[in-house]
Amino acid sequence: MLVTGAAGQLGTELKRAAWPDDVSLVALSSAELDITSRGAVLDTVMRLRPSVIVNAAAYTAVDPAEDDEDQALLVNATAVGFLAEAADLADALLIHVSTDYVFDGSKSGWYLEADPIAPIGAYGRTKAAGEAAALTASRSVVLRTAWVYSAHGSNFVKTMLRLAGERRELGVVADQFGCPTSATDIADVVASLVCMLRTDRAAVLPRMLHVTAPDDASWHQFAMAVFQLAGVEEGLTVRELTTAEYPTRAARPANSRLDSSRLAALLGRTLPPWRVSLAKVIEELTAERGGPV
Numbered sequence: 235m236l237v238t239g240a241a242g243q244l245g246t247e248l249k250r251a252a253w254p255d256d257v258s259l260v261a262l263s264s265a266e267l268d269i270t271s272r273g274a275v276l277d278t279v280m281r282l283r284p285s286v287i288v289n290a291a292a293y294t295a296v297d298p299a300e301d302d303e304d305q306a307l308l309v310n311a312t313a314v315g316f317l318a319e320a321a322d323l324a325d326a327l328l329i330h331v332s333t334d335y336v337f338d339g340s341k342s343g344w345y346l347e348a349d350p351i352a353p354i355g356a357y358g359r360t361k362a363a364g365e366a367a368a369l370t371a372s373r374s375v376v377l378r379t380a381w382v383y384s385a386h387g388s389n390f391v392k393t394m395l396r397l398a399g400e401r402r403e404l405g406v407v408a409d410q411f412g413c414p415t416s417a418t419d420i421a422d423v424v425a426s427l428v429c430m431l432r433t434d435r436a437a438v439l440p441r442m443l444h445v446t447a448p449d450d451a452s453w454h455q456f457a458m459a460v461f462q463l464a465g466v467e468e469g470l471t472v473r474e475l476t477t478a479e480y481p482t483r484a485a486r487p488a489n490s491r492l493d494s495s496r497l498a499a500l501l502g503r504t505l506p507p508w509r510v511s512l513a514k515v516i517e518e519l520t521a522e523r524g525g526p527v
């Protein structure tokens with residue numbers, strides 16, 4: 235099995251996931267495999283002949299993508315086309331990861347896999363193009379996830395903890411809703427899907443799956459849970475901001491709740507509620523620092 239983008243949040247958790255003994259995992263960072271090089275992608279895949287390629291590589295900087303859309307498109311879509319081509323040549327399954335930001339946020343309920351996509355920012359546009367590129371492979375699955383965090387890399391949880399260490403008052407957006415999802419849980423899903431296919435080679439996976447925690451939050455609610463679980467909420471004032479009060483370079487959907495019941499039906503389980511997974515990540519951060527975060 236080949237994992238690209240191995241040094242990112244998801245890539246790191248994929249390396250740590252529980253794989254059966256006979257799965258040999260080759261996990262390559264951007265320095266080891268730049269997926270925007272068609273030659274490197276084809277050479278690597280034809281040399282390793284993986285039965286599964288998991289693309290955890292992406293240009294994930296949502297605001298910078300607004301001014302760097304060509305580069306984001308190269309990584310998030312053109313390169314995915316190279317992976318799809320390589321997967322077909324090696325007769326491999328391509329598991330590609332996408333985002334809730336392909337939706338515009340105007341739906342009042344939870345987004346289903348079949349809902350029309352209509353990204354409102356450059357990052358979302360490039361990821362939408364990446365979904366299409368991944369689906370050109372004969373055997374591919376797109377996993378849409380959201381609000382990803384882990385003990386490693388850059389993410390909202392670590393930003394909030396840093397800010398709580400620097401200030402006694404901060405404001406967090408309270409009118410955007412999504413499903414905070416731990417990279418560990420996404421990696422577990424990937425491992426479950428791979429194991430499912432190994433036990434039942436005839437199993438057919440849906441081409442599109444939402445892979446998120448089953449419950450939602452606003453960024454403000456998510457931040458409050460981070461502060462409570464880390465034990466840093468005392469004396470901290472966390473104001474609720476509207477999107478208008480916290481302008482960002484890229485527009486973000488107000489509602490990007492993903493309905494993951496298709497995944498639940500496939501696996502016979504949902505992901506843990508986000509607070510449960512968040513508590514584990516906070517524990518991991520606490521253990522790493524040898525004391526309260």
Ligand SMILES: NC(=O)c1ccc[n+]([C@@H]2O[C@H](COP(=O)([O-])OP(=O)(O)OC[C@H]3O[C@@H](n4cnc5c(N)ncnc54)[C@H](OP(=O)(O)O)[C@@H]3O)[C@@H](O)[C@H]2O)c1
Nearest residue numbers: 239241242243244264268269291292294333379380381382
């Ligand atoms: N983070 C989120 O909140 C979020 C939300 C929804 C969906 N997703 C999706 O989930 C997936 C995993 O995201 P993540 O949070 O794990 O992202 P991440 O931590 O930013 O990791 C992405 C990795 O991709 C690598 N990469 C970038 N350009 C590359 C290239 N040309 N060739 C090979 N590797 C390259 C990066 O390496 P360098 O650092 O060396 O460039 C980085 O290690 C992505 O598809 C992302 O779009 C993420």
